[in-house]
Amino acid sequence: xxxxxxxxxxxxxxxxxxxxxxxxxxxxxxxxxxxxxxxxxxxxxxxxxxxxxxxxxxxxxxxxxxxxxxxxxxxxxxxxxxxxxxxxxxxxxxxxxxxxxxxxxxxxxxxx
Amino acid sequence: xxxxxxxxxxxxxxxxxxxxxxxxxxxxxxxxxxxxxxxxxxxxxxxxxxxxxxxxxxxxxxxxxxxxxxxxxxxxxxxxxxxxxxxxxxxxxxxxxxxxxxxxxxxxxxxx
Numbered sequence: 001x002x003x004x005x006x007x008x009x010x011x012x013x014x015x016x017x018x019x020x021x022x023x024x025x026x027x028x029x030x031x032x033x034x035x036x037x038x039x040x041x042x043x044x045x046x047x048x049x050x051x052x053x054x055x056x057x058x059x060x061x062x063x064x065x066x067x068x069x070x071x072x073x074x075x076x077x078x079x080x081x082x083x084x085x086x087x088x089x090x091x092x093x094x095x096x097x098x099x100x101x102x103x104x105x106x107x108x109x110x111x112x
Numbered sequence: 113x114x115x116x117x118x119x120x121x122x123x124x125x126x127x128x129x130x131x132x133x134x135x136x137x138x139x140x141x142x143x144x145x146x147x148x149x150x151x152x153x154x155x156x157x158x159x160x161x162x163x164x165x166x167x168x169x170x171x172x173x174x175x176x177x178x179x180x181x182x183x184x185x186x187x188x189x190x191x192x193x194x195x196x197x198x199x200x201x202x203x204x205x206x207x208x209x210x211x212x213x214x215x216x217x218x219x220x221x222x223x224x
Contacts, residue, residue, distance in 0.1 A: 033211065043156070043201065043214040056210050091156060093212075098163065100146050101205075101212060105155035 002026040006092050006104035013082055013111055021077045021107045023092030032075045033093040033101070034067065036060070043091065049075065082111045114139045116204050118215035125192055126223050133187040133218045135202035140180045144205040146212065147176050147187050149198045156201065160187070192222045 005024040013019050025032050034046040047057045049067055066078045075094075079086055092104045115138045125131055135145070144163050148156040160169045160176040162185065168177040173190040185202055199219045203212040 035212075042216055043203075043212075045211040045213070048211055058211075089153075098143070100144060100158060100161035101203075102158065103148070103156040108153075 002102070004092055004094055004102050004104035006090075006107050008107060009105065010108045011110070013109070015084060015111055016081050019079050019082055019109065021079075021090050021092075021109070023075045023077075023104055024073050025075055025092065025094030026102055027073070029094035029096050029102075031055075031095045031097065032067075032069070033095075034077045035091045035093060035103075036088040037091065037106075038085075038088045046077075079109075082109075084111050087111045114142075114204055114206055114213040116202060116213050116215035118200075118202060118218050120218060121216065122219040122221075124221040124223060127192060127194060129192050129222075130188070130190050131192055131220070133189070133200050133202075133220070135185040135187070135215055137183045137185075137204045137213070139204075139206075140183050142180065142204045142206060145176075145178050145185045146203050146205065147174075147185075148201045148203065150201060150217070151198050159200075189220075192220075194222045194224060197221050 007022045032049040035043050037043045045058050047061045048055045064080045068076050089106045089108050091106045093101045095101045117136050119134050146161045147159040162169050162178040175188040178185045199217045201217045203214045
């Protein structure tokens with residue numbers, strides 16, 4: 001069964017550093033997403049991406065965040081200057097229209 | 113703004129019991145309703161997807177129903193097993209493949 005692949009599985013970074021989280025969505029999917037889950041809290045929507053542009057973003061997705069599809073297979077989330085409160089599990093997802101969402105196994109980001 | 117609530121927050125049952133997990137959403141104009149399973153510290157595994165035109169979906173021992181007019185979905189697990197122990201999340205799709213709004217989750221423990 002096709003999978004969404006995320007790397008790394010765990011990243012530790014110092015406050016103020018830039019991080020890039022990487023995802024390989026399912027190849028025939030057209031819609032891509034990032035979600036995050038702070039420990040013990042709900043899974044929260046960050047951003048959706050379609051046709052090489054952001055289609056929707058949440059209030060969390062401020063100027064410190066950016067997304068990119070640098071080639072035909074990768075989808076990345078960049079956090080420019082990490083804060084302690086950015087520590088969370090970050091999930092990438094992809095979908096075909098109307099057929100539900102497939103999530104990756106997540107990247108646990110720890111900001112120290 | 114869509115709000116999704118799940119009750120109970122936690123549930124412990126002996127092996128073999130049938131059980132029902134509840135999910136409610138405030139905006140009935142959803143496109144899909146998707147149920148996920150999350151093991152501790154892990155990613156989101158899709159269990160069932162109910163499209164808005166459907167009333168229920170079944171997969172093995174799992175059955176999910178959807179009543180859009182009342183803003184409710186239920187996940188029925190038959191003959192529960194210790195391997196079913198996990199957190200179960202429901203998520204409402206607001207349509208046009210834009211984003212999922214997740215519930216708070218039900219943490220299930222099935223004991224021997």
